[in-house]
Amino acid sequence: MKEEGMAAGSAKTPRTERGRRTLRALLDAAADEFGEKGFHDAAIARIAARADMAIGSFYTYFDSKEDIFRALVQDMSDQVRGTVGPRILSVPNRLDGERIGIETFLGFVREHKALYRIMDQAQFVAADAHHDHYQSIAEGYRQSLDAAVASGQVRPGDNEVRAWAIMGMNVFLGLRYGIWQDADDVGAIAGTAADLVARGIAAED
Template sequence: MAGNFEPIASTAGGKQPRTERGRKTMRKLLDAAAAEFGEKGFHDGSISSITRRAGTALGTFYTYFDSKDEIFRALVGDLSAQVGARAAVALAGETAALEKERAALAAFLHFAQEHQEIYRIIDESEFVDPKGFRQHYETTASRILARLRQGSASGELRDDLGEAEAWAIMGMNVFLGLRFAVWSDGDKPEDIAAAASRLLSEGIAKK
């Protein structure tokens, strides 16, 4: 279950709660929606089942969301923000450019192990909420690109890095998560992140 993180996406629809109690209720509804859609998918998921999981009254749902579509869109924005927040926390302790990428990937793999539903939900958003799907990846790629530019500026990374490298790193991370955090969780995120980090630091050619 989710619920450990602050983010409640403010851009993804849903009325913004004004009180701490309202924030907690919205958080509960979003976590319940993650469990519901992660298990049943969008079409078979239902608002009544979400409120049951959240332990709230059906009317409460409509205080925050107008429809199943709306909570799904809010959830995609929320998960996307949680991924970003988790990376930001992990990065805070790192100063070297390559260590930042390693820390971001390890944090993502931990997150994906704990919240395996994120893959199904983000992947299904391609069909249910195409705008949210695209926004998630564009936002994530631009965060990576900003880090690469920082690394180039500090002289640690090559000067010619751009969008292609940012999308390549994001794709790497997404598929490593699918393979090693969702389809198998016996792998240590740190080991996978170390392999990816070596690929980024020196490539795969033999020296």
């Protein structure tokens, strides 16, 4: 995974570059362990082994399995926002940004297939972190839509509803074309979805 998500959950903040690398390795190992085994069957010893370190190193940064799971949920949430958000805003035309954002998200899901299983488990293991993941993304999305309305690129409307609706579409596109089947061209998928955002499904006059 990328380093954007280093400030994660309840992890003890490392003071050195070596410590940051160790924390990163533990979070990446946790993603693999929880993604494969699920929360209840995951083991701290295997997380440490996956990270190629002694189990004592785990307890330098985390107090429990739930502790690192919460940190991982925050870390993955940070990575989604840090990967997709800047790509949407990297182009001057917001509707082009929507297409790029969908394409970027699908690519992210294909590279981080544990994302969905971990977020699904978070509903029961860390419900507050699960809620915060979606709420923080929705709030950022709403703000960016407000800015697009202010600049005249998007017509006025309820951007809170719009943000959640577009997020919902992306979540299921990721499930269908990132988790269940990942061979289709993400550019074509994103183009179709972005056209839906831009024009809806009403028949043209």
